[in-house]
Amino acid sequence: MKKSESLPTLFIDPVCFMKVVPHKDLMFTYQLRTYYFCAEACRKAFETNPEKYLDPNSPGRKNWWGRYLERLNRTTKGKSLNCH
Numbered sequence: 001m002k003k004s005e006s007l008p009t010l011f012i013d014p015v016c017f018m019k020v021v022p023h024k025d026l027m028f029t030y031q032l033r034t035y036y037f038c039a040e041a042c043r044k045a046f047e048t049n050p051e052k053y054l055d056p057n058s059p060g061r062k063n064w065w066g067r068y069l070e071r072l073n074r075t076t077k078g079k080s081l082n083c084h
Contacts, residue, residue, distance in 0.1 A: 011035075014053045015042040029056075 010019045018038040020026070024039045030050045037043040046053055 013038045013042050015045050 022036045
């Protein structure tokens with residue numbers, strides 16, 4: 001039998017939500033918790049204003065589906081679409 005290889009632990013970048021492998025050059029500790037990032041730009045954005053990315057109600061935290069629904073509501077003025 002083949003020896004099982006363990007997969008690396010993945011973290012979610014709090015700025016862009018990409019899955020990332022932890023790397024010491026792309027990490028930032030805030031309030032005793034360490035966050036990992038996909039790129040230096042994401043780390044710098046987080047370092048500048050961590051609360052923006054940690055607040056679940058922040059506009060920057062909306063996922064693509066939330067942004068889509070928001071645009072749809074603006075376009076339809078909140079009325080439901082008819083299929084015919």
